[in-house]
Amino acid sequence: MDFETRPLTAGPDTPFTAAEIRTAVQELLGLDGLPPIVQVGHPVLRQHAAPYDGQLKDTELAQLIERMRDVMHAAPGVGLAAPQLGIPLQLAVLEDHFDIDPIASEIRQRTPLSFFAILNPRYQPQGTSTASFYEGCLSMRGFQAVVSRHRDVHLHYQRPDGSAASAEFSGWQARIVQHETDHLNGGLYLDRAELRSLANDAEYTAHWAYPGIDEARHGLGFLNP
Incomplete structure (x- = not known):
């Protein structure tokens, strides 16, 4: 069953100048350990x-x-955008090599995604098909909610070497691409989520940790046709 995706309202432009961005990056790189992931509210x-x-x-x-x-590896997660480290720059990294249940993998169309970095990304949906699953965020620890996203997208981006690139993604890979690109526009997954589905990790694990969302949809009363 397909559900409509919720539109995203873009945030205001960052007030950081190019010099301020570079200073912030140099400070981050100068840290002894890994920098903390910025949390919602920043x-x-x-x-x-x-x-x-x-x-x-x-x-x-x-x-x-x-x-x-x-x-990203230490978190652990499947994507990280520069703003999540306090750097307001159109840059994100993506990678997914987690081992998950084969049934969940099939239902969610989740296949391995090799590491790559994207600069200045933008995506367009391919077709009208959508997919709805629970989704979390490293910048909102401890919670998950159901988000309807395009099942297939075409991504245009710039590689770190400056060359232009484009690629098509489907299933869970398309979800990662959309999630990280939204971060660069000032968006969080909650902006697109069904808020009645919101659950902390403990309650999600206890009640709704299924490959799909039918049990949660009926039990919590959201996404009703």
Whole structure:
């Protein structure tokens, strides 16, 4: 059963200048350990991040991407956007190699996603099909909610080497792409979520941790046709 996706209201442009962005990145790279992930309520998560246009040296960009990958792995998560580390820049990293139940993998169309970084991404839906599943966020620890997203998307982005790229994604990979791109526009998954489905991790595990959402949809009363 397909459900409509909820529109996203873009946030205001970041007030950071190019110099301020570079300073913030240099401070982050100078930390001894991994930086903390910014949590909901911080203004950077609600701002439209600055397009990447060479604010960083190539070495700084490469180091930032590697640091973001380390933070994503440590969290652990399947994606991380620069604003989640307090950097209002159109940059995100994605990777999904988690082992999950084969039945859940099939229902959610979840297949491995090799690591890659995206700059200045934008996506368009391919067709009208949608998928609705529970989704969480590293910037809103401890909660999950059902989000309806496009099942298939076409992503346009810039690689770290400056070259333009595009690719099509389906299923869970498309969900990751949409989630991380939304972050760069000041969006959180809650903006698109069915709020009656919202559950903390303990209650989700106790009641709604199924491959699909039918039990939660009927038990909590959301997404009724």
